[in-house]
Amino acid sequence: MRGLIADILESGGVEVVGEAGDGREALSVVADTEPDVVTMDVEMPEMDGIEAVERLMADTPTPTLMLSAYTAEGAEETFEALDAGAVDFFAKPGGEVSMGVSRLEEQLVETVRSVARADLSTGSRRRRTAAAAAASGAARSDAGGTGDAGPDVSVEPNTTLIVGSSTGGPDAVERVLSALPGEADLRGVVVQHMPEAFTGRFAERLDAACDLSVSEAEDGMRIGRGELAVARGGHHLEVASARDGRLRLNVIDEERGQGVRPSVNVTMESAARVVDDPLVGVVLTGMGADGSDGVRALSRAGARVLAQDEDTCVVYGMPKRAAETGCVDTVLPLDDIAGGITGERA
Incomplete structure (x- = not known):
């Protein structure tokens, strides 16, 4: 899947500066390469995408696109990643590993380019602050x-x-x-x-x-x-x-x-x-x-x-x-x- 995504992005004019096999490795690769955008799977060994996004936003904030399974379970995990600070998500058709994503090359490249331009200062991390304020009885204006x-x-x-x-x-x-x-x-x-x-x-x-x-x-x-x-x-x-x-x-x-x-x-x-x-x-x-x-x-x-x-x-x-x-x-x-x-x- 990593190779397929890299090929799609490269063919669409997006330079791929690094790859990682799990969330822990991703944090190191991002720190070394300083990319404009990260594509992050939700399901990974060692450290999953949700924890990786939380760490990424705390250490080296980078616009991140989640790659999600096209399932209800994938939806729940993806929303957790958005809460953690990811900008958007791209649903992979056909399950965890599917060549069907190649049919959506243009859409994937366009989405990656769009996420790369995202302003993280307006990102979903502020939702957690607002939700905490509401839960504690703060004014709705907050x-x-x-x-x-x-x-x-x-x-x-x-x-x-x-x-x-x-x-x-x-x-x-x-x-x-x-x-x-x-x-x-x-x-x-x-x-x-x-x-x-x-x-x-x-x-x-x-x-x-x-x-x-x-x-x-x-x-x-x-x-x-x-x-x-x-x-x-x-x-x-x-x-x-x-x-x-x-x-x-x-x-x-x-x-x-x-x-x-x-x-x-x-x-x-x-x-x-x-x-x-x-x-x-x-x-x-x-x-x-x-x-x-x-x-x-x-x-x-x-x-x-x-x-x-x-x-x-x-x-x-x-x-x-x-x-x-x-x-x-x-x-x-x-x-x-x-x-x-x-x-x-x-």
Whole structure:
């Protein structure tokens, strides 16, 4: 697997300066070679990827991409690695050792290049600090920057929220949603570029961290006040209708020329078509341009559109392309996004 990955990266123009057979060896190789980016398997002898990332971030912080098994167990371990400070992950199809990854050469090279540009000062290590503060009873503003999270919030009734993100998104989404008060009259959808084996676990983690109720989207499900659905990996998610204060969602198992599934564009464009109540769109950190067509549709429908600023993005790709459309109303630091959604910050 190491040889295969090295060949793929080299053929894509990425210089491979070293290899390691386990986490302990990786720490030594990183210290000696000072690479721009590290690809790290989760399962390794001697020292696994989770411990290796923790040590790496403490000793020689380096943008790290986790290579994960495409399984529910792999998802749990991968999220632990993201908590430890890894920037993103790449799911290996077909198990621990599979030549199938060679079919995804272009995507792997693009992801490695994207992770190499990540700003670690905005990375997921801050999630542990925020979570510890929340657990100890600290003010919610320490976790989300939105100030007093009392019942007096200015969210308009029946507001629909659509959040889109990619690289660096799991941490960013959690920090935004955990700062939203449960009393807010919100229902909505989260679209995170993530494989199908991972989105269910992602929804569970968000549900545990948030006052709002979060679950993985199912075909035909209805979500109402205080509820959010996470788009299922490998499928598009449409808002099919908006009635009686609830949204009905369709999970679509087909290609739509978006290049990614789920696509932020598909969900935002569908919401723009059917939602007559107040509508808010948010584009967070991520590589690529997904969401730029969606924010155009939202803007035409009269929605408020927010985007994360460059300084707090792990990768300033999707928010940049969204802002370039001229359809973003407000650009905010990550910790001010929740306040922008509730109307506390303009």
